[in-house]
Structure formats: C-alpha cells, structure tokens
Amino acid sequence: MKLLEGVFTAFSILRSNKLRSFLTMLGIVIGIAGVIAMMSFGAGAKTLLMWEVEKVGGPSMFGVYRREWIRKNEKWMRNPSKHYLKMEDVRAIQTECPSVEVATPEAGGSATLSVDGKRKFAQMQATAEEYQVARKWYSGYGRFLSDDDLSLWSKVCVIGEEIWRDLFAELDPIGREIKINNQRFTVVGVMESRGKGLDPEGSEDNQIFIPITTAQTHFWGNDRVGHILIRAKDHQSVDQAVKEVKTVLKRNHDGEEFFETWVMKEELESANRIIMVIEMILVIIASVALVVGGIGILNIMLVSVTERIPEIGLRKAVGAKSFDIRIQFLIESVILCLIGSAIGIALGAALGSGFAWAVSKFMRDFIEWPSVITVESVLTAVCAGGGVGVFFGYYPASRAAKLTPIDAIRHT
Structure with missing residues (x-):
C-alpha cells in the first residue's frame, strides 16, 4: 500500500467522524499545549536572565572583593x-x-x-x-x-x-x-x-x-x-x-x-541549571495530559478496529497484506496526533504569550517577561505527538493486521 494513499484514506476516515476525532485528539491538544507553554516559560526565563547579565556587563564579567x-x-x-x-x-x-x-x-x-x-x-x-x-x-x-x-x-x-x-x-x-x-x-x-x-x-x-x-x-x-x-x-x-x-x-x-572572587559565567550556569530543572518538572507534569490523550487514542482506535472488521476482512480477501493494514491504522493514529499537536502548538504559544503579557502587566514597574517559542520546543512537540501516535496506535494496528477474512465473516 502506498504511503500517500494511506494518508488520504486516513484523512477521509477522520473527516467522516469529526466529533469523535476532535474529542479523541483533545487530550493531545492539551498535553502539547502544556509542554509548549512550559518550554516557553523556561526559554523566557533564560532570555530574561541573559538580559540581566548583559546589564551588568555580560558573561565575561567577574569581580574581586574582601x-x-x-x-x-x-x-x-x-x-x-x-x-x-x-x-x-x-x-x-x-x-x-x-x-x-x-x-x-x-x-x-x-x-x-x-x-x-x-x-x-x-x-x-x-x-x-x-x-x-x-x-x-x-x-x-x-x-x-x-x-x-x-x-x-x-x-x-x-x-x-x-x-x-x-x-x-x-x-x-x-x-x-x-x-x-x-x-x-x-x-x-x-x-x-x-x-x-x-x-x-x-x-x-x-x-x-x-x-x-x-x-x-x-x-x-x-x-x-x-x-x-x-x-x-x-x-x-x-x-x-x-x-x-x-x-x-x-x-x-x-x-x-x-580576597574572594565571583564569576558571572559560573553564576549564569548555575541559574540556567535551576531553570532547566524547573522547566523539566513542569514539562513532565504537562506531559501527564499527553499520556492521557494517548490512552484516549488507544481506546478510540480499538473501537475503530472493531467497527471496521468487515472492511478489514474484505481487504484481506482481495489480497491486502497484514503490513498494509497495520500501516493504515498507524497512519490514522499518527495523523490524529499530529493534527492535535499542531493545534496544541498554537494554543501553547498563545498561553505562553498570555503568561508573558500578564507578568509584564502586573510587574511592569520592574520586569518585562519575554514570550519565547523556540524551534527546539516546536520540534519536541511534533516528535512527542508523532511518538504518542505510534506508541498508542501500534497495538490497535497490530490487532487489525492479525484479523482474517474468516474473523470478519464470524463478526458479521
């Protein structure tokens, strides 16, 4: 089965069940949005830190005192x-x-x-x-x-x-x-x-x-x-x-x-480590929603396999291979997650901007929090979404691939 044909087929099936598809990807949307927002928070904190470091002369500064x-x-x-x-x-x-x-x-x-x-x-x-x-x-x-x-x-x-x-x-x-x-x-x-x-x-x-x-x-x-x-x-x-x-x-x-010395480069590295730990903790917490969304993908894909047993049996009867069936369901799962990821990225960027705006508004006398969405965070979100689609979609896809024409006849 050609990959492009599988993609078109997957989109056709998802369009035929719009509400179910949307509700299924909602967990992915929330999870990805949380990840993007938390990574935006971390990137903003690092950018703000660098602004402050530049104010005192940059990372090449150090000092001596008694x-x-x-x-x-x-x-x-x-x-x-x-x-x-x-x-x-x-x-x-x-x-x-x-x-x-x-x-x-x-x-x-x-x-x-x-x-x-x-x-x-x-x-x-x-x-x-x-x-x-x-x-x-x-x-x-x-x-x-x-x-x-x-x-x-x-x-x-x-x-x-x-x-x-x-x-x-x-x-x-x-x-x-x-x-x-x-x-x-x-x-x-x-x-x-x-x-x-x-x-x-x-x-x-x-x-x-x-x-x-x-x-x-x-x-x-x-x-x-x-x-x-x-x-x-x-x-x-x-x-x-x-x-x-x-x-x-x-x-x-x-x-x-x-005398004692202080080194800006060391202070900056220490602060960045703290920010990174906080960012990772927040991302892990946000990823819980991503796992919940993945479980939702698993359940819906299992329901989809059950509903489409006659179709699977017919395709097997006319010569479709188990590999083709498995790939078809995996493509559906991954596309569902990638669409959810795209929406989640947009929502996460909006949340990150909203957080930056709120902090800047309420603390405008002494801080302007930057809204930063990095290429790394977007790529991480896309890979996470695709990974969830493959991981949670593999079992339903394998179950569909193992069906035989006889199973389809028994089901009907």
Whole structure:
C-alpha cells in the first residue's frame, strides 16, 4: 500500500467522524499545549536572565572583593587579614593581566541626596572612568567621570535618570549643585536609563556616581577599594583571567589570598541549571495530559478496529497484506496526533504569550517577561505527538493486521 494513499484514506476516515476525532485528539491538544507553554516559560526565563547579565556587563564579567566577616570554627568573626584592596591593585590588574580587557574600582552604599530642599535616598557608587566600559553602561547626557576627576579628588557626580526626574524635574542638571550626605557636588552627566530589572527593591536608575578618590577623601578617610569589577577579553578567557588576577593580587599582598572572587559565567550556569530543572518538572507534569490523550487514542482506535472488521476482512480477501493494514491504522493514529499537536502548538504559544503579557502587566514597574517559542520546543512537540501516535496506535494496528477474512465473516 502506498504511503500517500494511506494518508488520504486516513484523512477521509477522520473527516467522516469529526466529533469523535476532535474529542479523541483533545487530550493531545492539551498535553502539547502544556509542554509548549512550559518550554516557553523556561526559554523566557533564560532570555530574561541573559538580559540581566548583559546589564551588568555580560558573561565575561567577574569581580574581586574582601569579606568583612568570615566563618571559622562554626563562628562568624571579622576578617583578621591586614590586607585590603587598593587602587594600586586595580592598576596592576589592568597592566599585568593579558586576559583582562578592563578593571575598575567599585565601592559605595546608601546616600541621602538633596536639591533645593527636595530629598531622596539613593545608592552611591564610587568608581572610575573605566566603569562605564566594564558595565557597558554610558552617560546619556553630559559626561562620565574622568581620570582628571580622580587625580584632583573633584567633587563631581553623574546621576541616574530616576534622580534626574525626581530632584531636577527633568530640567537640565549639568552644572547644578546636589548634596550627597550634606557634601556639595556638581552634576556633570546623566546615565542612560536601565530600569529596575529583577530587583523590585531598587533601580539601576536610582544611583549616583562619584570619583572613588573623592569618596575615600571626603566620606571614608582611607584608601581602600571595596570591590574590583573586571571584564575578561571574552567569555572563553574568564578562567585564565581569574588565575592571572589572583596571581597579581597575592604577589602584591605578601602571598595572602585575603580576597574572594565571583564569576558571572559560573553564576549564569548555575541559574540556567535551576531553570532547566524547573522547566523539566513542569514539562513532565504537562506531559501527564499527553499520556492521557494517548490512552484516549488507544481506546478510540480499538473501537475503530472493531467497527471496521468487515472492511478489514474484505481487504484481506482481495489480497491486502497484514503490513498494509497495520500501516493504515498507524497512519490514522499518527495523523490524529499530529493534527492535535499542531493545534496544541498554537494554543501553547498563545498561553505562553498570555503568561508573558500578564507578568509584564502586573510587574511592569520592574520586569518585562519575554514570550519565547523556540524551534527546539516546536520540534519536541511534533516528535512527542508523532511518538504518542505510534506508541498508542501500534497495538490497535497490530490487532487489525492479525484479523482474517474468516474473523470478519464470524463478526458479521
């Protein structure tokens, strides 16, 4: 029996029983829709995660910092090391580590800002000119901090867009005065808007940037650097860059490894593993409906075999082979599942888009959830639908193939 002829015959039979065919494939539709929606959720989470990673500079970022508190002998205690990160370490990393593209100091904390009697709490970042290159975050208006600002301990600052809106009413802030913890600073730039991201408690736009040397002089009274933000030349060079940085820092501090490191690539891999596990659990749960749909296919195909025993007997009597009969019923089962899969893919895509819309609408102040339907998820759904058709349709098809003309006569 030719395959194309079998397909046409299968469609003809399915059209003759539209309601039964629809009810039979309903379980497949629900199962596939669930799988697509769950995979869309996972793909959206990964895309959102990558957006956030790119906001902090991308997967080639890593950092070095000194812990103030360490755990020793089951107790927390202050770090006893006499060593601290300093600007000399930043310069040494930049000049002596060939796998490093850029390194910049970073330190800060909360600050109270005031302009013409208006007050606002914000996050203060003390840093250097290289910060915007490391973070891929640039001033949208005016300028960023310069090397001269650091050399002269200049009392200048660059403000986030939220600070510009709240304290300057979106008027030109360049050259105007702002108080940071009652210290007078001059605004020289406004950063590009970054939004809140995944942190509902804070916003990237609610930050103010000052030269780290100015902060050391006017706020802290020491030359320490809280954190060094580093970008490797590419994500393949991250491990080598970390080794080079550790070597330089230990050499500069009597061989003591008093510092800790974090690596964005490792954090990203860990987060992706968690997302993948959650996605797989959700897909498995959704697949229960697919199994139920498969059982429905099995039952209906058995009913179909019983109803068509005379037809099967007649075909056997005129020379049809058991293989032809088996293939005919398998084709019907697979086509039923593939049609259900196609409808399920469309429904799942709609559910995924609806979920993304709902999350973005109700959390629009700090997150925009992407709707992502990947080629892999569509292929998985099609293969799953076809597999269910073959698996649950094989027994009824084999039962039909084993019938003989005599069985058909007895049945009639």
